[in-house]
Amino acid sequence: MAAKNKDMDSFETNDVLKKPGIGGKLHSTTDFIWNPSRREFMGRTAGSWAKIGLFYLAFYSILAGFFAIMLAGFFRTLDPKAPTQQNMYSLMKLNPGMGFRPMSSIESTLIRFKQGVKEDYRKYTNKLDEFLQEYYNQSDENTVDCTGLHANSTLDEGKVCKVDRSMVGSECVSNLDYSYDEGRPCILLKINKIYGWKPRPFSDEELADKGNTLAQEAKKRLGNRLSGDYIGITCEGENDADNDNLGNTSFYPENGFPSVFYPYLNQENYRPPMVFVQFNNPKPGVLIQIWCRLWSANIKHHKNDKAGSIHFELLID
Numbered sequence: 001m002a003a004k005n006k007d008m009d010s011f012e013t014n015d016v017l018k019k020p021g022i023g024g025k026l027h028s029t030t031d032f033i034w035n036p037s038r039r040e041f042m043g044r045t046a047g048s049w050a051k052i053g054l055f056y057l058a059f060y061s062i063l064a065g066f067f068a069i070m071l072a073g074f075f076r077t078l079d080p081k082a083p084t085q086q087n088m089y090s091l092m093k094l095n096p097g098m099g100f101r102p103m104s105s106i107e108s109t110l111i112r113f114k115q116g117v118k119e120d121y122r123k124y125t126n127k128l129d130e131f132l133q134e135y136y137n138q139s140d141e142n143t144v145d146c147t148g149l150h151a152n153s154t155l156d157e158g159k160v161c162k163v164d165r166s167m168v169g170s171e172c173v174s175n176l177d178y179s180y181d182e183g184r185p186c187i188l189l190k191i192n193k194i195y196g197w198k199p200r201p202f203s204d205e206e207l208a209d210k211g212n213t214l215a216q217e218a219k220k221r222l223g224n225r226l227s228g229d230y231i232g233i234t235c236e237g238e239n240d241a242d243n244d245n246l247g248n249t250s251f252y253p254e255n256g257f258p259s260v261f262y263p264y265l266n267q268e269n270y271r272p273p274m275v276f277v278q279f280n281n282p283k284p285g286v287l288i289q290i291w292c293r294l295w296s297a298n299i300k301h302h303k304n305d306k307a308g309s310i311h312f313e314l315l316i317d
Contacts, residue, residue: 081266083195094197095300098292098310101188102127112315115183115284125177128188132174135163139269151201151229151259160270161261169252172276179278183316186276189233189292191257193272198263199296201228206297218295230255232295235277237288238311245288246314247281256295284316 034041041049078084102124104110113121143162144155155161171179172186179186206215222232233256237243257273264270282288292310293301299308 086196094194094298095307096194096197096294097192097306097308098294099190099192100292100310100312101131101190109312110315111185111187111312112317113180113185114317116181118177118181121177121180124185125174125180128178128186129174131188135271135274136165138163138271142267142269146258146260149258149260151199153260155260158267160267161258161273163271163273167253167274168276169250169278171250171278172252183282183284184278184280185282185314185316186252186278187312189275189277189310190272191231191294193264195266196263199231199257199259200298201259202226202297214300215297222295225251225255226295227255229259231257231259231299233257233275233277233292234295235279235290235292238291239289242289245283245286246290247279247283250278250280252276252278279314282314282316286315288314290314 032042039045044052102111104112104123111124113124115121140162142159144159145164146153146155146161147164149161168186171184172188202215202218206212207219210216218232219226221234221236226232230253233251235246235249237246253275257275261273264272277292290312291303292312294308301308303309303311
């Protein structure tokens with residue numbers, strides 16, 4: 001009789017579980033979450049949950065430990081000061097590129113403003129102010145006045161050259177709005193940092209060699225600004241029409257980037273040298289394409305990948 005009652009209870013339970021509609025589904029769900037007759041939570045007893053929990057705890061602990069050991073081994077191969085890939089193994093292949101400021105956006109190389117309208121060109125002068133703060137706030141802790149030092153001069157270990165405000169001349173300064181108000185804008189040029197790279201000046205033999213096209217072109221374009229203590233810089237139009245519209249230019253410092261600032265070895269407080277190029281009489285209302293190039297015996301130029309150069313456009317309304 002007891003067995004019969006047990007069968008009837010089982011039949012009633014199964015009958016409830018098989019009932020269609022919301023009631024049956026709700027009963028199935030609650031029974032799955034907690035089954036009091038079997039003392040199961042979500043289909044498992046406490047012992048079963050303990051076993052599987054211990055298994056995954058051990059599994060993921062071993063996995064995390066293995067990953068941590070591999071990661072620690074990898075970091076031991078890295079130098080916190082020097083990159084792993086250097087010289088010809090680096091992405092830049094010891095041929096530096098250039099950058100310029102101000103930029104209206106990362107996507108655009110166009111500098112366009114209305115002459116005499118401060119509200120229009122203020123976005124450019126503000127960007128120059130912000131960028132130069134990094135230079136002018138340079139700590140004196142390990143800096144050296146490199147004025148008058150030559151390219152082959154060496155600094156004490158850990159010392160870097162101090163960027164002097166006088167390097168930018170009297171025209172390219174904040175209180176004159178970098179001459180944007182007069183339609184004679186100053187553009188800041190900089191060389192991208194490459195660890196361990198040092199410029200090599202043209203030797204007398206290279207300059208005398210008519211077959212050395214790079215040296216001959218540098219001598220022609222730089223003229224009396226060619227100096228063994230500086231990385232030369234020129235800015236010109238992309239074509240003859242651009243050259244006609246560009247007018248003449250001035251550079252601060254006049255000879256280019258001081259070579260004594262190099263090499264860059266990830267020194268603390270290091271600031272790469274900068275040069276301001278000022279376009280003295282660009283033609284207004286015309287889009288001018290400009291190509292600025294670096295000149296040194298170990299710098300090659302290529303327009304497509306901007307090796308040793310930078311391209312931007314200027315339009316003054």
